[in-house]
Amino acid sequence: MKPQNDINSVAKKVLLQEAEAIQGVAAAISExxxxxxxxxxxxxxxxxxVVTGVGKSAHIAAKIVATLNxxxxxALFMHAxxxxxxxxxxxxxxDFVVAISKSGDTPEIKVLVPLLRRKGVLLAALVCNASSYLATQADYVLxxxxxxxxxxxxxxxxxxxxxxLALGDALAVCLLEARQFSSADFARLHPGGTLGKKLYLKVGDLSRQNEKPKVTLEAPLKEIILEISGKRLGATAVLDPDDDTLLGIITDGDLRRMLTNFARLDDVRARDIMTPRPVTVDLDDFAVEALTRMQQRNITQLIVTEQGSFSGFIHLHDLLREGLV
Incomplete structure (x- = not known):
């Protein structure tokens, strides 16, 4: 077996050679x-x-079809x-046929092209050899x-x-942008797995399952502790008693810090230990946005609002359970 440095050298050479080839493909587009x-x-x-090919080109054709769809x-895949x-x-x-062939002169392609011509479909040749049989017979040469x-x-x-493959990706992305294909459109076609959840799962889908811990400005310490521990979200919202306006948040961490800041705990009220203007997320935001805000601020829960009013909480555990983390 070759020494490690030789293996790395070969791998690097392959990657650089393929990267250089893609640069050549990019230059050829403008010709x-x-x-x-x-x-x-x-x-x-x-x-x-309809994307077609034979041998390794058939595998590339199948992947391009998947990306287009x-x-x-x-799109459809058809083995040549x-x-x-x-x-x-x-x-x-x-239909529109894209035939992939390195040489453009493989026997299967030479048999297939006249048959396509009889059907009257448009044909694009994705080839390395622009002078090949396939290229000369095609309506478009990629x-x-x-x-x-x-x-x-x-x-x-x-x-x-x-x-x-890279040229096929370029084709798909150009079509995507021209169609103004949005992330919401993408989500409708990818409802499964983590990717789908990132694109369609909303904060409200998760927060509605949780309790809604809340206290008023004048709530005593015992009530605060019971609300936080009983609702099991590690925090409680602090609301205005008159109109339920969100005023702040109290977390487990605020309770721990309180022990070092207050000598007499009997007199502590919610307004004394809350964090005002807490970070929030809207009910209709994507759940992945809630995750981003938690990560940016190194916190484990967010208050959820609906049209500016308190609606509940979303916790990091909710996102973990859905596989978003």
């Missing part, structure tokens, strides 16, 4: 209008984007080899120039697949 025209055509499309562009054995039937006249693979034998698809 023609094909990329921009391809985006505009897809935006006006009545059908779907998740960012608002309906399966297409000529029946899967070609999934393509409709309103050029991903790659001089050599990161493989030392220049055989295993590495740099070329990275370049194709």
């Amino acid at each position: 023609t209008q094909d990329f921009a025209q391809c985006v505009e055509t897809i935006l006006s499309l009545r059908g779907r984007v 998740s960012t608002g562009t309906p 080899a399966d297409a000529i054995h029946g899967d070609l039937g999934m393509i409709q006249p309103e 050029h991903a120039p790659v001089e050599r693979e990161a493989c030392p034998h220049n055989l295993a698809p590495t740099t070329s697949t990275t370049a194709a």
Whole structure:
């Protein structure tokens, strides 16, 4: 086995070579209008984007399809080899086909292209070789120039697949921005898992499950302690007795600090130990925003408000339970 330094050197070389290839792809975009025209055509499309390829290019095609679907562009994956054995039937006249091939001259692609032409669909070629059969037959050429693979034998698809994947990501993001696809749109397509929760879970979804500890300005120490311990959120809100306006917060930490600041505890009232103008979060804010505010201030609970009025509490444990931390 090679020494550690040699392994790191090889890894660094691969990454730098692939990064350089992506820079070349970025430069190639400005050489023609094909990329921009391809985006505009897809935006006006009545059908779907069908992405195809064979070998490693098929894997890249499948990933690009997943990215397009998740960012608002309906897409289908079609393996180039399966297409000529029946899967070609999934393509409709309103669809747009993106064929991925490093050489642009693979046998499956050469068989597939005339069949696509008969169906009358628009075709974009995502290729390394802009002079290839596929490129010359396509309506648009998405050029991903790659001089050599990161493989030392220049055989295993590495740099070329990275370049194709990056160009596919660029296509998806351009479409996303052109459609003004928002985080709310993204959330509707990603309701599962932690990512989905970050995009749709609101503070109110969690705070409504909690108790609502509250005391008035003149509440004595015993009442404060019972409210905090009984409601088990580590804090209580302090409200104006006349109109329930939020005036402050008392936490477990405030109680501990009180012991060193007051000689006579019988006379302590809520107004003496509360923190005025507490940090709050709105009922309709995303739960992840509550987490951000807690982390910024190194606290474990926030008062929740609804249209400026006290509504309850959200605790760090609520966010932990939902897997947001």
